[in-house]
Amino acid sequence: MNTHHHPIGFFDSGVGGTSIWKEVVELLPHENTLYLADSKNAPYGKKSKEEIIQFSIKNTEFLLNQNAKIIVVACNTATTNAIEILREKYDVAFIGIEPAIKPAGLVTQTKKIGILATQGTLNSTLFETTSGKIDPEVTIIEQVGEGLVDLIENGQIDSPEMNALLETYLQPMMHQNVDALVLGCTHYPYLIPQIRLILGESIKIIDSGLAVARQTKHILQQQGLLQTQTIAKTSHQFYINKEASVLHRLLNNSQVSIEEKAF
Ligand code: DGL
Numbered sequence: 001m002n003t004h005h006h007p008i009g010f011f012d013s014g015v016g017g018t019s020i021w022k023e024v025v026e027l028l029p030h031e032n033t034l035y036l037a038d039s040k041n042a043p044y045g046k047k048s049k050e051e052i053i054q055f056s057i058k059n060t061e062f063l064l065n066q067n068a069k070i071i072v073v074a075c076n077t078a079t080t081n082a083i084e085i086l087r088e089k090y091d092v093a094f095i096g097i098e099p100a101i102k103p104a105g106l107v108t109q110t111k112k113i114g115i116l117a118t119q120g121t122l123n124s125t126l127f128e129t130t131s132g133k134i135d136p137e138v139t140i141i142e143q144v145g146e147g148l149v150d151l152i153e154n155g156q157i158d159s160p161e162m163n164a165l166l167e168t169y170l171q172p173m174m175h176q177n178v179d180a181l182v183l184g185c186t187h188y189p190y191l192i193p194q195i196r197l198i199l200g201e202s203i204k205i206i207d208s209g210l211a212v213a214r215q216t217k218h219i220l221q222q223q224g225l226l227q228t229q230t231i232a233k234t235s236h237q238f239y240i241n242k243e244a245s246v247l248h249r250l251l252n253n254s255q256v257s258i259e260e261k262a263f
Pocket of ligand 1: 012013014016017042043044045046074075076077078118121149184185186187
């Protein structure tokens with residue numbers, strides 16, 4: 001059966017994974033996509049590992065029922081807590097996203113890097129393993145981005161509350177002389193303008209979006225599932241189990257279809 005036209009499935013705890021979706025669609029413009037925003041259960045970052053696994057299974061089954069040919073886990077918290085289980089349980093390929101600690105470790109001159117991520121990601125075994133692999137001379141300054149996902153989900157992206165939280169989280173890192181900041185949550189790329197204002201120009205901001213898009217392309221190619229032909233109109237279907245206004249705002253694109261749906 002020809003399944004090239006089947007969609008690439010994405011899920012996240014909410015709207016943040018659209019930052020990954022945008023990178024993938026830019027790199028693979030002929031692909032159909034399907035995106036699940038589990039905003040009702042956001043933030044995942046404060047949930048137990050068991051709960052995150054259950055949400056990830058539910059999201060995966062939804063996407064598979066809609067014929068997803070590959071699944072992008074567009075959430076660091078779900079990847080670091082659940083991707084191993086998903087890979088054991090299902091035949092489809094999963095692309096995960098992890099904080100870009102390794103690239104940050106390679107570019108730092110001060111040997112100090114900062115990471116902003118959810119508690120669920122920073123506490124995970126996978127994150128511990130990844131951070132254990134970088135140059136031991138490099139110090140990683142970890143900061144939980146408590147409250148950031150909630151504000152983004154509520155549409156308060158450029159709000160005084162957001163700026164105050166970011167100041168609180170980033171100033172201590174700057175005092176410790178970090179020269180690279182890893183964004184370890186797919187919601188955070190939407191905060192880059194405010195983060196840039198606080199950090200100034202000399203500190204690098206590193207996220208994993210492009211790397212995930214390239215990996216998705218690579219795996220689709222390897223599995224012979226890449227949609228190489230131009231199709232008349234690609235389909236981009238979004239489902240969200242909460243009110244959709246923030247999703248509309250972030251996508252700001254008439255080429256997508258957004259449906260509020262209980263799941
Ligand atoms: N976008 C998710 C991530 O990358 C947010 C997690 C959350 O809901 O706390 O980690």
